[in-house]
Amino acid sequence: MNPRTRTRTRARTVVASALLASLALGPLAGAAAAHPVAAAPGALSAGSTPAVDGPDTAALEKALVGIPDGDVSAALVRVGGKGSWTGTAGVRSLRTGAPALENARFRAGSTTKTVTAALVLQLVAEGRVDLDAPVTRYLPGLLPASFTEPPTVRHLLTYTSGLKPGANLGSTTEEMYDNRFRTLTPERVVAAAVAKGPAFTPGERQVYQNIDYTVLGLLIEKVTRDSYEHQADVRIFRPLEMRHTGFPAGPDPRVHGPHHRAYADIGGRTTDVTEWNMSDRWAAGNMISTTADLERFLVAVFEGRVVPRPLLDQMFTVPAIEGATYGMAWQRFVHNGREIWGKTGSRPGYHTVLAATRDLSRTVVYSVNAKSAREDGFPLVARFALPAFDR
Template sequence: MTNARTHTALTTAVLTALMLGPTAQAAYATSASPAAASVGPSASVSAGAPRTPSPGPDVAALEAALVGIPDGDVSAALVRVGGVGTWKGTAGVRDRRTHAPALENARFRAGSTTKVVTASLVLQLVAEGKVDLDTPVSHYLPGLLPASFTELPTVRHLLTFTSGLQAGPGLGSTTEEMYANRFRTLTPQEVVAGAVAKGPAAAPGTRQKYQNIDYTVLGLLIEGVTGDRYAHQAQQRVLRPLGMRHTGFPVGGDPRIHGPHNRAYADIGGRTRDVTEWNMSDRWAAGDMVSTTADLERLLVGLFQGRVVPEYLLDQMLTVPDLDGAQYGMGLQRFRYNNTEIWGKTGSRPGYHTVLAATRDLSRTVVYSVNAKSAREDGFPLVARFALPAFNR
């Protein structure tokens, strides 16, 4: 799960970067031929030739972002930039103890970028006529809401974070508390039951509040409508068709990341702790996906090309409710940078920070995974360092 400050980090980063002025946003034209450079003792980057005459990403800033890794915060960084001109970079170490180089193809906890998959699954069911966006969710999940809900949230409300539900129970509010409970299991049913027992926080459709509970309920809706497990539906409908062969979901409360991965760290009680093994069952359809940067790039490209949901529903997915302060469509956040509209999603768990973002026309995409102690804090410095340079031009 990413906290509220991190989930607004993309917008905050944009505003801050704009205030920094042209020096901080200096453009860099990539070479017409492929280039490679060494960035520190454990880093490697490569830049592909851009399609002339269109400019490519700010390679100088992207390369500079990797200098000095590992440092006191970041142990590994994996960055992929696509669209008009491609670039990718890997820096840091796989393990702070052995100092083995970071793996470019590493799997990582993708956090709340999981919500993009969940929203896509629901919209596929809408396209098939099995779900209606403006029907109350309780129609598909009878008995979900107690009598205290006199106004019923619809599927659309859940997708756009306007349901008015209260947050469900968790396994701690701080990293320290969660670390102590990292091998415990909290089922989606327990999370939802605890949330609805509190009654509504607001009338549906009256305000947008980013939180996990809406997408946890949507996970249950997917299972209720299909009669199948959420993870299997994700594999069949999204991951496999897009060739996302290295993306999946933990089975039960399995705390491990299977396959190649870089270790993750967080400061716990004043000490640096390895937080790679962690039971993420309480995040489920809202945030427990394990993926790679290459696979998340496939998700972005496939989604925006209309290969995941039909174009008319993609238009709805990328529509922000007309509410004061609203920033999210369905699973994706809208913001502007350099007069360009960008859609993105952050995801963070202790030790892991992830971003995927793209322009609607796919002229620029960026995906990164950063192993950082600060992953669950204010995500702005990480976004500004590793994502924004991709959109400098």
């Protein structure tokens, strides 16, 4: 059980951007040793299995040239489906110049939400959760009287709950950096959100935000009488042999095992932001993983091995709301006539993408260490992900 969970009372009373932004650990058992890329610092290493209708490998290789480049210090890209390609470029550390590691662990940001959605849908498949039941059935006392129409589990999964944002440790990278070693519990985050009352009637609009998935994390714990982290481990990470994926031990600010240093602009200076307590993001964005593990997860989800197929179709259904682009965690996007489903994750210094066509004819997973990671994510997506879908 996660230390953070052990310190919390089990009897809880809770009174408590997008695939394109138009698409933005504790020690892990069984971790394999890292092997550096056999290239000079800053150089790239790439490999591929050719396919006639495969990815645009020339564009992918070009994307890695020149790293580190003032913004991106390291990039790890994995492309699968009809034709595979992997590329690694950059350095582990700007200070040492040691070459990037293909198996480096990283903060996966909001791609965590895809795991949270899968956990909830597994509970639905088991008959323990009803998608269209009000969340208060599972978390009594969650909402004050101002919520005359409580959101359902489905509303939370599709970002249509009407909840307002919760407590945070800053709205800018600079503000968050000053608070990077503080702890903000999920209960405090949610309490601050619901105290503001509803933003709109549930189902009326789709607004991408973390609060919905923080509440879903609490729901998972309440229904299973177990920690969110342990449920993710026993239901998803272990069965899929995602040996290098997990969550920090409570407020632990470190990334354990092989990893790259992360950087952001703080006060106009390039600042190392690797050590950071991300516990306030929890079930919405606190996962640590590798590109190989996330590719394994992506394929298993799309093949129906994580969420049963009838529910998988619901996961990939966008609500009939004007402007909506998200199903349950995943976002729908069309590029070159192809329907793509994906999820981005961004934390200071880290940008992550999971994306695939429903038939898995093309998949892409990347982790990029970039100072621009929390800005408009489209340039990074266009550079490192879209070439996988260009042919």
